[in-house]
Every structure is written in C-alpha cells, then in structure tokens.
Amino acid sequence: MKAVEVYLPQDVDKSFIVFREEGNYFPAPWHYHPHYEFVLVTRSTGRRMVGDHIGYFDTDDLVFMGSMLPHVWVNDPVYLQEKSLDRADALVIHFTEDFLGNGFMNIPEMAGFRRVLKLSERGLALRGKTRSRLNRIIKKMPAMSGLERLSSLLIIFDIMSRTKEYDFLASPMFVQNFQYSSSDRFRKISGYIMENFNKDISLSEIASVANMGVTTFCNFFREQFRVTFVEYLTTVRIGHACKLLVDEDRRSVVEIAYECGYNNLANFNKQFKKLKKMTPTDYRKALEIRWR
Incomplete structure (x- = not known):
C-alpha cells in the first residue's frame, strides 16, 4: 500500500x-x-x-x-x-x-x-x-x-x-536512514548492524567496530539506544522480515526467516510474535486488509 x-x-x-x-x-x-x-x-x-x-x-x-x-x-x-x-x-x-x-x-x-x-x-x-x-x-x-x-x-x-x-513502535529497519546521533561512532555502529544483521554478530565483533571494550560498548549502546544490543538486533531483523512479508514475490516464511539471520524457524516465529504480537502469517494477512 x-x-x-x-x-x-x-x-x-x-x-x-x-x-x-x-x-x-x-x-x-x-x-x-x-x-x-x-x-x-x-x-x-x-x-x-x-x-x-x-x-x-x-x-x-x-x-x-x-x-x-x-x-x-x-x-x-x-x-x-x-x-x-x-x-x-x-x-x-x-x-x-x-x-x-x-x-x-x-x-x-x-x-x-x-x-x-x-x-x-x-x-x-x-x-x-x-x-x-x-x-x-x-x-x-x-x-x-x-x-x-x-x-x-x-x-x-x-x-x-x-x-x-x-x-x-516502528522497527529500526523501517527507519534505517534516520540519524540518531551525529557522532562517527554511532554511524559506524548503526551502519554495521544494517549491513550485517542477517549474519551472526557477536558482542566482541560489534564492540571492535566502535573501538570499545565489550562492557563499555554494552553500557554505551544501552544509553544511546535505550535497549540492549541483542534487543536492537532482533528489532532490525524482525523489521526486515515485515518488509519481506509484504513484498510481491511472496517468499515463504521459512525463506524470510533465513534471510533475516534466523537458522531456526521456531525461534524466528517466537521473536516475531514477541515483538509484533502476532505470527508472521497473521501479519501478512493483516497487511492485505484494505486500509480505509
């Protein structure tokens, strides 16, 4: 729409x-x-x-x-x-x-x-x-x-x-072009997540991108983003899944799960329902309703 x-x-x-x-x-x-x-x-x-x-x-x-x-x-x-x-x-x-x-x-x-x-x-x-x-x-x-x-x-x-x-409300993926901070450190962190969210990103890996130790990075991330790194990464992945669910190519839920970085369909469904309060299939059906 x-x-x-x-x-x-x-x-x-x-x-x-x-x-x-x-x-x-x-x-x-x-x-x-x-x-x-x-x-x-x-x-x-x-x-x-x-x-x-x-x-x-x-x-x-x-x-x-x-x-x-x-x-x-x-x-x-x-x-x-x-x-x-x-x-x-x-x-x-x-x-x-x-x-x-x-x-x-x-x-x-x-x-x-x-x-x-x-x-x-x-x-x-x-x-x-x-x-x-x-x-x-x-x-x-x-x-x-x-x-x-x-x-x-x-x-x-x-x-x-x-x-x-x-x-x-909206996921970070939906608004991935937004600028939360003008700092180079923020741009590097945000950019790296957006480019690699479909892969496994360890805390040590993302902390090195920010040139920080793991503990310092975790504290910095929570202060800036108001959530933990793992919680943020999950919202990015689920946000991308939402986009794929309404694409015209109609990929299966299994394909979408793998493309968003989930190797386990049950975990994908669990995380999706936790954030969106509905299953991926129900989300797809909801968006097909004609909005008046």
Missing part, C-alpha cells in the same frame, strides 16, 4: 496545530507528513499502524510520531457501519521542528527534548503516569488561549524529555 502525503490546515495566527478529529470513524488514509505529531484517542477502538508496527488502540491511547513516519488509525468495524451510533474522537497536535524559529530547538534548555525528537522517528506509545499527565493537558488545549496553549506544549516537551514510560 502506498502512503500519501497529507497536511492539516493551520490558522495563520497560530504557530502549531491542535485539531479535533471526530466523526463515525477516523478518515485519514495511510499517510505521512513533515510534522511531528501527538495523537490522543479520546473515544474509539481499533488498530493503528505506525511504520511496520501494527497495534491496537483504545480510549486514552497516546502516540508521539516523528516527521515523515507513515501511519494510519483504523477504527473497529462497528464504527464503519453506515448507521452506527458509535462515534470516534481524537485530539491531534502537529508542529514542525522550527515552529518557534530556526534556532529554538538548539537552545540549551531543549537538549533533552531534541533526544526525544530523534527517538520519535520510530514512533513512541506513551504509558503509565506520563500518559495520564499528558492526556490531562492535551484534553484541555482546544479551549485554551494562544499563549496558554503554547505554554502547555512546552510543558509537554519537558515531561517527554524526562520520561522513560514509552514503547517504540
């Missing part, structure tokens, strides 16, 4: 967008845009697809997505019926990196949130107390005055910069 580029209309007297999406269902197609985006579902259930991630949403689900990351929210069938009495409702915030000027995101106070912007290139599903705090703020924003709305957004930035209560 081909993603389309879409934009929300912006008032000329506002620097960013706060928009209520309401109706029988969410009408946006599989799409992307240059804006960063918060999506808070205030009413409805269904599936959301962010990059190569397929998950389920319910009331109070909150996701933060980076620029140009394809996504779509698809309501459950009850909302799509012509005479349905069920209504869908969501609050959406759109902003660009330079919405307060070219240099705003580079001021010292924004250092923590700049890191979040990089993380958001995979999409972040908020959870726990962080989600509750952000939801309370976002639900009040449509009725706020301009300056109050802006100050609330900055509070959201501050909360986001200090929390660890989120889950990544």
Whole structure:
C-alpha cells in the first residue's frame, strides 16, 4: 500500500496545530507528513499502524510520531457501519521542528527534548503516569488561549524529555536512514548492524567496530539506544522480515526467516510474535486488509 502525503490546515495566527478529529470513524488514509505529531484517542477502538508496527488502540491511547513516519488509525468495524451510533474522537497536535524559529530547538534548555525528537522517528506509545499527565493537558488545549496553549506544549516537551514510560513502535529497519546521533561512532555502529544483521554478530565483533571494550560498548549502546544490543538486533531483523512479508514475490516464511539471520524457524516465529504480537502469517494477512 502506498502512503500519501497529507497536511492539516493551520490558522495563520497560530504557530502549531491542535485539531479535533471526530466523526463515525477516523478518515485519514495511510499517510505521512513533515510534522511531528501527538495523537490522543479520546473515544474509539481499533488498530493503528505506525511504520511496520501494527497495534491496537483504545480510549486514552497516546502516540508521539516523528516527521515523515507513515501511519494510519483504523477504527473497529462497528464504527464503519453506515448507521452506527458509535462515534470516534481524537485530539491531534502537529508542529514542525522550527515552529518557534530556526534556532529554538538548539537552545540549551531543549537538549533533552531534541533526544526525544530523534527517538520519535520510530514512533513512541506513551504509558503509565506520563500518559495520564499528558492526556490531562492535551484534553484541555482546544479551549485554551494562544499563549496558554503554547505554554502547555512546552510543558509537554519537558515531561517527554524526562520520561522513560514509552514503547517504540516502528522497527529500526523501517527507519534505517534516520540519524540518531551525529557522532562517527554511532554511524559506524548503526551502519554495521544494517549491513550485517542477517549474519551472526557477536558482542566482541560489534564492540571492535566502535573501538570499545565489550562492557563499555554494552553500557554505551544501552544509553544511546535505550535497549540492549541483542534487543536492537532482533528489532532490525524482525523489521526486515515485515518488509519481506509484504513484498510481491511472496517468499515463504521459512525463506524470510533465513534471510533475516534466523537458522531456526521456531525461534524466528517466537521473536516475531514477541515483538509484533502476532505470527508472521497473521501479519501478512493483516497487511492485505484494505486500509480505509
């Protein structure tokens, strides 16, 4: 399925967008845009697809997505019926990196949130107390005055910069061209993983690429990527598998498993289900559904 580029209309007297999406269902197609985006579902259930991630949403689900990351929210069938009495409702915030000027995101106070912007290139599903705090703020924003709305957004930035209560959505493979850091060390590590993920990569091997000892590398990797090296490598492999599952050549699951670096089909299925909450076969079937 081909993603389309879409934009929300912006008032000329506002620097960013706060928009209520309401109706029988969410009408946006599989799409992307240059804006960063918060999506808070205030009413409805269904599936959301962010990059190569397929998950389920319910009331109070909150996701933060980076620029140009394809996504779509698809309501459950009850909302799509012509005479349905069920209504869908969501609050959406759109902003660009330079919405307060070219240099705003580079001021010292924004250092923590700049890191979040990089993380958001995979999409972040908020959870726990962080989600509750952000939801309370976002639900009040449509009725706020301009300056109050802006100050609330900055509070959201501050909360986001200090929390660890989120889950990544899209896999690293889906967004393999993203730049998490400008350091040569990061580029070498990321590049090596992307070129060799279908092979066995030992900790000593990848540590030598970074010119580090194994223990130092493990600590560095977890600090930068928020997961262990093994966990990251698994998400890269499963992300590539997701791409192959929807390719037109229709390779078998066994062929895909081997191409992604798995010599054991049972282990591949186990790791895939752990990350995607469904089997490879079910994932392929889910993507064949017509997204509305």
